[in-house]
Amino acid sequence: MSDPDAIHRSPRPGRVAVDRRHLILERVADEQTIQVGEFARELGVSEMTIRRDIRLLERDGFLRQTYGGATAHLTRNLDVAFNARALQHSREKRLIAIRAATLVEGLSTVFLGVGTTIEQFARYLHARPELTAVTPSLVTASLLGTRALRTVALGGTVRRDDLTAVGPIAVATLARYRFEVAVIGAGGFSARWGLTEISDDEAEIQRVAIARAERVIVLADGSKVGRAATSVVAPAEAAHTLVTDASAPAAELAALRGLGVNVVIATADVATGPTTHEDKTSRGTPSTRS
């Protein structure tokens, strides 16, 4: 398992240092290579600093230092870099989440999958007492658990990376429910390979959830559309609706539409506020509890 926290492992890196290393990884993931002088100029730091970063990152196996810069370490770091970037795509994800929330209004049983996009979706899900939400994600379950709807957490072994319950127990629990709609994320979604996921465990759970749902809504930001991960979950036709953003490649969307997938592009026009239970306008007065 590629420890996503490994970047932070140096004794006590500052925020800027961590950010800079993230940037380096991103660049390397994008362009396969990076040059010390260029990047130093770009960030306004000395070359020595970049060199030190590279040495550190190589020590942890994220890349390989070369004469004049560094190159991608083939096997590793893609996931890491994408993870790092996933945190920054939040604008699009929020839009997708808001749009998707409008698609599940009035329903009574929904399945929520795993991933940051789904977490966002949960934030914007309109809570009603007669709504039951089932999810393997502890984060999502915690998020929903405090609100006015019935939340069911799947049990099972908790995965370290994303705090998700996986394994036979989760699958067995899933078998007790039937869903009007399953809202799931995706490691990749393409016409050729359908819905794909990075982890096998997650794929298994999603497969069962899809089988038990009458409708499937896939949430995937543009960078996921047309891409494929390793574990195949279901063909693209299994998804009734795909909610994505404007950055998704048009050709791929056309192909998906050809397969009968209803494609929804989330735009910024409907700037609905979040559905958080507590607004944070209470900045100055810290909670006067108990």
Add this chain to the structure above:
Amino acid sequence: MSDPDAIHRSPRPGRVAVDRRHLILERVADEQTIQVGEFARELGVSEMTIRRDIRLLERDGFLRQTYGGATAHLTRNLDVAFNARALQHSREKRLIAIRAATLVEGLSTVFLGVGTTIEQFARYLHARPELTAVTPSLVTASLLGTRALRTVALGGTVRRDDLTAVGPIAVATLARYRFEVAVIGAGGFSARWGLTEISDDEAEIQRVAIARAERVIVLADGSKVGRAATSVVAPAEAAHTLVTDASAPAAELAALRGLGVNVVIATADVATGPTTHEDKTSRGTPSTRS
């Protein structure tokens, strides 16, 4: 500095401190990061105070200290309110948790119950890869889930008050396990009424867990000892060990001892260090993979 909280006639010391730490957690939850100097200026306190807060919060696993500030810990976004509950907890509970942690060393399967004392216990539980921890509490599961041990969350309907999985699913899942020791909290614990709990759901789960455990350790601060709640879980003899603090009434403790309960009083002398998820002894040897 004029104490802005003096108007409230603060009932116990450290009221401002607790509030300040809440603010820190909020900020970190919002922005993933915080800087000492900036925040100190913002609140009008010295940097040292902020540093002390951060150190404390890291010790309890809320965040991760960095050079110049702190960043969010992986147990991100459990609702801050829930995550921060433990902040208001007395040092008695922490002492109990620390003491109890020494009682479960070397075991391989433990059940962790519900409640803030148990959450504290989880923070100080020494993680080992071969240790399996089972719990119905989403908070505890999230806390443990990022650390180096196998965590199993019970599934089920999530209770709003304390983010606990309850109901038939939780009970059924429990039936798949056997525990060397069950560590549980208590709404009340007395010689007369035994182990009692406020909620029926919780009582049911604890009953099953006790039946499936070879040893039962009850954690209860002094105020709980001698008291009884509405729902009876088990007679006092079911508990092999009670860990409490010095404020527990001596007469009651004597009565419990008479029933064969091994009473342990947690004191401050064993100033055991914290059990943060990442060991920082790896200062000099960076290549030690987690």
Add this chain to the structure above:
DNA sequence: CCGCATTCGAACACAACCGAACAACTTTCG
């Protein structure tokens, strides 16, 4: 093979940051 420009990394310098220790102050309790 030899120069030559570029890059690398050890060493040093400096600023920012950290934490232990101490002092000043407040609150609690006898």
Add this chain to the structure above:
DNA sequence: CGAAAGTTGTTCGGTTGTGTTCGAATGCGG
């Protein structure tokens, strides 16, 4: 009132991150 405990600010020696210098190493074109 006085002792004890808790909280915050300050000081100071040590640590960490970054920039700079400079000799050594490397790639490249004869």
